[in-house]
Amino acid sequence: EVQLVESGGGLIQPGGSLRLSCAASGFTVSSTYMNWVRQAPGKGLEWVSVIYSGGSTYYADSVKGRFTISRDNSKNTLYLQMNSLRAEDTAVYYCIYVSGGYWGQGTLVTVSS
């Protein structure tokens, strides 16, 4: 059974850093492409980043230069390192296995002083 479990969210001050994790089971993260998508409170879905099986990474303009997507093949886990956080980064962050159609439950990141 495929499962995606995000963790690492919380309350952080503007300018701070946070690392989100997404532990995957039921498939191999390194064999496919994995995405992070976020949803601000009461708003729609916004694509954030993707990492392909070959290691290529891409980012939305809104997070480019501040966020880094990565994976640990030995732990079958996806990460999102978020630096220089801003109030507008406040959202529920989901990891998604697009080709399989699976989403995690999401982890809430709140950027506020």
Added chain:
Amino acid sequence: DVVMTQSPLSLPVTLGQPASISCRSSQSLVYSDGNTYLHWYQQRPGQSPRRLIYKVSNRDSGVPDRFSGSGSGTDFTLKISRVEAEDVGVYYCMQGTHLYSFGQGTKLEIK
């Protein structure tokens, strides 16, 4: 960047009646491999999104056959043949041909 435009943004529907959501892209979504990476998601209140349709018209496992997807190029449609109470939520189209982007979402409610 590919802009995805959904309409309507609000969709009040009577139980048992059909519903239709349009999704238009600013560029063709046909990829170089011949596939069209246009998917539809349902987000019920308080839940994570769930994929309903992948690559335009393929229904995911467990999705009722009252849901169907169609379209090509830049113009796509999600149809619900007879709306049920459990269909309440927000529906999003997402393209995965030119990186990724979502439509604004269409909120379906029961009239």
